[in-house]
Every structure is written in structure tokens, then in C-alpha cells.
Amino acid sequence: MTSSAMPPATPAPNPAAPLDVPPTGPVTAPLATPAATQAAPGTPMIAIDNVSKWYGDFQVLTNCTTATRKGEVVVVCGPSGSGKSTLIKCVNALEPFQKGQITVDGTQVANRKTNLPKLRSRVGMVFQHFELFPHLTITDNLSLAQRKVLGRGKDEAVAKGLALLERVGLKAHAHKFPGQLSGGQQQRVAIARALAMNPIVMLFDEPTSALDPEMVGEVLDVMVELAREGMTMMVVTHEMGFARKVANRVIFMDKGEIVEDAHKEDFFGSPRSERAQQFLSRILSH
Amino acid sequence: MFADFDFKVILNALPYLFLDGMTFTLTLTALAAVGGVVLGTLIAMMRLSGIPGLPQVAKLYVNFMRSLPLVLVIFWFYFLVPYIGQWVTGAERPIQVGAFSSSLITFTLFEAAYFSEIMRAGIQSIPRGQAAAASALGLTYWQSMGNVILPQAFRNMLPVLLTQTIVLFQDTSLVYVLSITDFLGAASKVAQRDGRLVEMYLFAAVVYFTICFIASLLVRRLQRRVAIIR
Numbered sequence: 001m002t003s004s005a006m007p008p009a010t011p012a013p014n015p016a017a018p019l020d021v022p023p024t025g026p027v028t029a030p031l032a033t034p035a036a037t038q039a040a041p042g043t044p045m046i047a048i049d050n051v052s053k054w055y056g057d058f059q060v061l062t063n064c065t066t067a068t069r070k071g072e073v074v075v076v077c078g079p080s081g082s083g084k085s086t087l088i089k090c091v092n093a094l095e096p097f098q099k100g101q102i103t104v105d106g107t108q109v110a111n112r113k114t115n116l117p118k119l120r121s122r123v124g125m126v127f128q129h130f131e132l133f134p135h136l137t138i139t140d141n142l143s144l145a146q147r148k149v150l151g152r153g154k155d156e157a158v159a160k161g162l163a164l165l166e167r168v169g170l171k172a173h174a175h176k177f178p179g180q181l182s183g184g185q186q187q188r189v190a191i192a193r194a195l196a197m198n199p200i201v202m203l204f205d206e207p208t209s210a211l212d213p214e215m216v217g218e219v220l221d222v223m224v225e226l227a228r229e230g231m232t233m234m235v236v237t238h239e240m241g242f243a244r245k246v247a248n249r250v251i252f253m254d255k256g257e258i259v260e261d262a263h264k265e266d267f268f269g270s271p272r273s274e275r276a277q278q279f280l281s282r283i284l285s286h
Numbered sequence: 287m288f289a290d291f292d293f294k295v296i297l298n299a300l301p302y303l304f305l306d307g308m309t310f311t312l313t314l315t316a317l318a319a320v321g322g323v324v325l326g327t328l329i330a331m332m333r334l335s336g337i338p339g340l341p342q343v344a345k346l347y348v349n350f351m352r353s354l355p356l357v358l359v360i361f362w363f364y365f366l367v368p369y370i371g372q373w374v375t376g377a378e379r380p381i382q383v384g385a386f387s388s389s390l391i392t393f394t395l396f397e398a399a400y401f402s403e404i405m406r407a408g409i410q411s412i413p414r415g416q417a418a419a420a421s422a423l424g425l426t427y428w429q430s431m432g433n434v435i436l437p438q439a440f441r442n443m444l445p446v447l448l449t450q451t452i453v454l455f456q457d458t459s460l461v462y463v464l465s466i467t468d469f470l471g472a473a474s475k476v477a478q479r480d481g482r483l484v485e486m487y488l489f490a491a492v493v494y495f496t497i498c499f500i501a502s503l504l505v506r507r508l509q510r511r512v513a514i515i516r
Contacts, residue, residue, distance in 0.1 A: 094418050121424025131419035135438050144433060145423035197423065 031167050031195060031226050044103070045070045045201050045232045046091055051100035053086060053256075060086050061097065062256045068201070073233045075243040075264075078253035079279060084236045085128075087253070088203050091234065092123045105200055121149045124194030124202040128210050130186040132178035132193070138165065139174045142193050150197065157196075164192035168222050184215025191222055201232040208239055240283060244268060252276040292482060296489045299476045307472030308493075314386075314458050314468070318393035319451045325394060326401025327436065333406055344402070351399035357460050363392040364464050385464045397454055404446050408439030445509040452501050456494065469493070 044067040053061040060083050068074045076084045089095040091102055093109045093116055102109040107119055132141050142161025146152045152160070165171050168188040170181075178186055187207055194202060204223065208216045220242050227233055227246035237243070243250055243264065250267040252260040252275070260267065260276045271277050333344035351359070367388060371381030383391075412435050420430035440447075459470040467475065470490055477486035 089418075092422055094421060117421075117424045117426050119424075120422055123422070125419075125422040127415055127419060127422075129413075129415055131413075131415040133416065133419075133434055133438075135441060145420075145425060148429050148433065149424040193423070 031164070031222070031229055031231075043070060044068065045072075045105055046234060047101075047103040048087070048091070049101040049103070051087070051090060051097050051102060053083075053090065053095070053097040053099075060256050061090070064100070064253075064256075064258050066251055066258055066261050068232060068234050070232055071230045072248045073227045073231075073235065073246050074249045074251060075247040076234065076236045076251045076253060077238060077240070077243070077279070077283075078259075082253040083256040084251075084253045085205050086256075088205055088234055088236050091203055092120045092125055094125075117149065121145070121197050122200050124197060124199030126187070126190050126194055126202070126204045126207045128206040130178070130183070130190045130210075132186055132190055134178050136177075137174070138170070138176055138178065138181075138189055141178065141189065142196050145193070146196050161192070161196050164195050165189070168192050169218075182215060183211045184218045187211065187215075187219045188222055191219075191226075195226075201234070202226065204233065204235040204237065206236050206238075208237065238283060240268075240280075252279065254279075292485055295476070295480055295482045295485050299473075299486070302476065303469060303472050303489075306467055307469035310386075310467060311455070311458050311469040314390060314393065314461070315451065315455045317390055318397055318458075319454055321390070321394035322397030322401045322454070323405070323447060325398035326403075327405045329398060329402035330405035330409060331431065333402065334409055348399045348402055351396055356396055356457055357463055359396055360389060360392050360460055361463050363395075364388045367391070385461075385466050389458075389461045389464060389466060393454065393458065397450070400450055401447065404443050404450060405439060407446075408443035409435060411442050412438050441512050444512055445505050448505045448508070449502070452498050452505075455501075456498065459494075 046068040048064055048066050051061055051064045052059065064087055076088065078084050086095055090097045091104065091109065097110065104119060104123060107114055109119065133144070136144065139158055139161055142165065143154070143157035146157035146160060147154060162171060162174060165174055168191060170185055170188055173181060173185065178189070181189065207223070208219050211219065220239060223242065224246050247264045250262060250264055251258055252271070254275045259273050260271055271280060329344045329347060332340045335341065364385065367383050368380035371383065372379065375381065416434055417430060420434040425433065458468055461468050462471050462474065473486045473490040477483045
């Protein structure tokens with residue numbers, strides 16, 4: 001059964017404060033100030049419709065259908081090789097797909113007429129291996145795309161970058177090179193770099209898998225904060241604690257198929273498929 | 287043979303050797319190296335682009351150039367270009383290309399084949415995730431190449447590029463086939479005029495060796511300084 005759990009007509013209540021309401025608690029600037037989107041709250045920001053993908057003869061994605069609505073946090077999990085990273089990379093066209101359709105904020109990703117750089121600049125992405133630019137300082141890493149893609153002036157881009165750097169707690173490292181930072185610090189810079197573009201949605205591709213265990217927490221904290229501020233997020237991760245804390249929905253993939261697409265409570269309470277049950281018992285038992 | 291070794295011959299020839307000869311050699315080396323790296327980088331990008339046809343054209347060019355002796359290319363180019371120019375422009379007489387321009391074009395085109403292989407290795411040494419990260423931020427292909435990939439590839443390959451430039455520096459002596467006065471050409475002319483072959487050729491060898499040896503040492507020191515921390 002493929003994606004039998006259709007998303008409900010009304011969105012799940014988001015525990016996070018809505019965007020237009022100032023967050024309670026410590027008075028700090030929000031991490032993200034997303035650019036205006038066409039989508040109203042509750043409408044699909046990312047619509048993945050019947051997507052299939054092959055590497056040669058080998059099918060990596062089979063008829064994947066799901067949607068991420070504005071302000072929603074969707075966690076994608078599953079065993080390695082299940083196609084979850086591939087699926088998320090299809091969303092900003094880093095990976096091409098042969099069948100189906102993906103729409104991001106009303107723009108068709110696979111359409112030849114789509115201005116891909118423009119679309120990608122609105123979709124933030126965080127990679128497993130950080131992928132900071134090692135020949136540039138942290139400041140330049142944060143401002144490069146702002147200046148080249150968004151056409152911001154140098155002062156504006158640097159100021160924006162530094163403000164975000166402060167929010168992820170790394171302002172003191174602005175002058176350093178990525179190689180001088182720990183993995184956790186690099187990943188937090190990578191998140192700040194993506195946020196500097198004012199993305200309408202953030203994609204996370206196993207953001208904590210390459211980190212030493214003691215650094216996972218600092219990265220997850222930033223992501224939790226981002227989720228609470230109402231950022232639309234699609235997160236490939238094995239961190240079930242993160243999923244329990246902030247996810248609205250959990251998608252379980254196996255062998256290139258979306259096996260389960262359920263509300264967090266339903267997924268952790270009583271996953272319907274046997275494969276998801278096995279996966280959960282294995283991942284939660286240690 | 288060394289009994290009448292005459293240092294004075296060398297001393298008298300110094301201004302001519304260096305002001306005329308070495309100036310030409312260094313100018314040609316520098317210009318051909320810059321041109322070769324630029325053209326070589328473009329060829330490497332063609333070779334790695336997925337656009338149908340481009341990689342094959344680039345590969346053909348590189349293999350063609352690498353299969354020919356440099357002297358032959360210099361020679362042919364000098365005599366052929368005027369006629370090709372005439373044929374292209376439809377002029378009445380062969381287009382005169384000076385010996386310097388001709389040798390500069392030849393060395394640029396020839397060295398580009400070698401530099402392109404170095405730059406190709408350099409580009410391929412950059413993890414694929416870097417290009418993905420650049421694309422994900424919205425950078426176009428050229429922005430990504432110019433700001434992310436090529437600066438890293440260039441820095442990784444700088445020692446190899448400079449070593450190839452040292453080879454180029456030695457190879458420029460082959461312009462003697464066009465009777466151009468480069469450093470070796472100047473030494474050779476003095477040697478034959480004064481009948482002092484031993485002095486002049488020995489001196490030329492010492493100069494070439496000294497320059498290349500020091501340059502290699504500098505490249506090795508530079509290698510340690512430009513390494514990118516990962």
C-alpha cells in the first residue's frame with residue numbers, strides 16, 4: 001500500500017506560534033524571516049505527486065505522493081537506501097526524476113521553463129556533510145549567495161549573515177574558516193547560510209548523521225527553534241526525539257516507496273505497516 | 287678544452303643575453319601560461335560538461351595536441367597561419383603574423399591541452415557536494431564555477447600548474463626554429479659569432495638550471511602555504 005494515509009483536509013494544529021504573532025519566552029529576533037509566499041497557511045508548499053525515479057534500470061523512487069503544507073514540519077525516515085535523501089533532493093531539483101510532478105509554492109520543479117536558480121534560492125537546504133565552502137571565511141560563506149543571487153549589497157549581506165550567526169551562537173567565529181570549526185558548529189553555520197536567503201521552506205538531508213554524538217544536540221536545538229517559529233520544514237533524519245518534539249507528520253519510506261504518511265501521534269502510537277513497526281522497534285530499542 | 291675558458295665573453299654578452307633574450311623568454315612564458323590556464327580551464331569545463339558533443343570535442347583537442355611534438359606544432363603553425371588567415375579573410379596575400387604572435391598563439395594552444403588535464407583533475411578533486419550546495423543556494427553554473435569550484439580547484443592544483451609552467455619555461459627555447467632571439471637563441475648567436483660554444487652553452491645551462499631549481503623550491507614552499515584546511 002502506497003501512501004494510503006492521505007493528509008487530512010484541515011492541517012494539524014501547529015504547536016508553534018504563528019508567524020505573525022511575536023514568540024513568547026525570551027525576547028530575541030526570530031531565526032528566520034521567510035520571504036512572502038503565494039501559499040496561504042494550510043495549502044501545500046511542497047506537493048510531490050506520483051514521483052518515480054530510476055538510476056538506469058534500478059528504480060529508486062516508486063510513485064511517491066505527499067505534500068508539505070505551509071508551516072508544517074514533516075520528518076522523513078526509513079532504512080538506508082530507502083530513497084528518502086533522493087526524494088528530498090528531487091524537491092529542489094538537485095536530482096532529476098523521470099515521472100510525476102513536484103510543485104514548490106506553485107512552481108513546477110521539473111518544468112523546463114522554470115528558473116531553477118531562482119527557485120532554489122527560495123528553498124533552503126542543509127546537507128549531511130555541511131558543504132560549507134572551505135576556501136571562504138564564515139562571513140563570506142554566509143554572504144556569497146546573498147550578494148550573487150539576491151543582489152544584496154556587501155554591507156547588507158554581511159550584516160544579515162552576522163545576525164544569523166549570532167542567533168546560532170557563533171558570532172565569535174565569523175572571521176574563521178570552516179576547517180577551524182567543529183562539525184556541529186559547521187552545521188549550524190550551514191543552517192544560517194541557508195536562512196540568510198530568506199527561504200520559504202527548509203530541506204534537511206540527514207543533518208546530524210555525520211556528527212559526533214555530543215554535537216547532535218546543538219544542531220537539533222537550532223532546528224527545533226526554527227520549527228517553533230513556524231518554518232516549513234522537510235527533514236530526513238533518524239532523530240526520533242526530534243520527530244516527537246516538533247514534527248507534524250512522519251513519512252516512512254522503504255525501498256523507494258512511501259509506506260506510511262501519518263500524523264506524529266498515529267505514527268509513534270500505532271504504525272499501520274509492519275515494516276514501519278519493525279523499523280521503529282529497531283531504532284527505538286537502543 | 288677548459289684551458290682557454292673565457293669569462294669575458296660571457297660578461298660582454300650579459301646585457302644582450304638578459305635584456306633581449308631572457309626578457310623575451312619570460313614574457314612568452316608568462317603570457318602563454320596565463321593564456322594556457324584560461325583556455326585549459328575552459329577545455330576542462332567542456333570536457334566535464336554533460337552537454338552532448340562538447341566533451342568529445344575537448345577530448346579530441348587534448349589528445350591531438352598531446353600527440354604532436356612541440357617543435358612540429360611551432361613550425362607548422364608559423365607557416366600555416368598566414369595561409370589560414372588568407373583563406374579565412376579572403377585576402378590577396380598571406381596574412382603576416384609576427385614570429386612573436388605566432389609563437390605565443392602556438393604555446394597557448396599547446397599548453398592549454400596540458401593545463402586542461404591539470405584543471406580537470408582539480409575540478410574533479412572537489413567533492414560533488416560543493417557544487418550541490420552552490421546550486422542549492424541558487425548560484426548558476428557560472429557563478430558556482432567562478433566562486434566555489436574553480437577557486438578551490440585552482441588552489442589545489444597551483445603547485446602542479448606552476449611545475450608545468452617551469453616545463454613551459456624550458457620549452458620556450460624551441461622557438462629557435464623560428465630564429466627568434468630568446469635566451470638560448472641569444473646565447474647561441476653569440477656563441478657562433480665569437481666561436482665560444484663551450485662558454486655560452488655552459489652558461490646558458492647554468493642559468494636555466496638555477497632559475498628552474500629555485501622556482502621548484504619556491505613551488506614546494508608555496509604548496510604548504512596554500513593548502514585549504516578541510
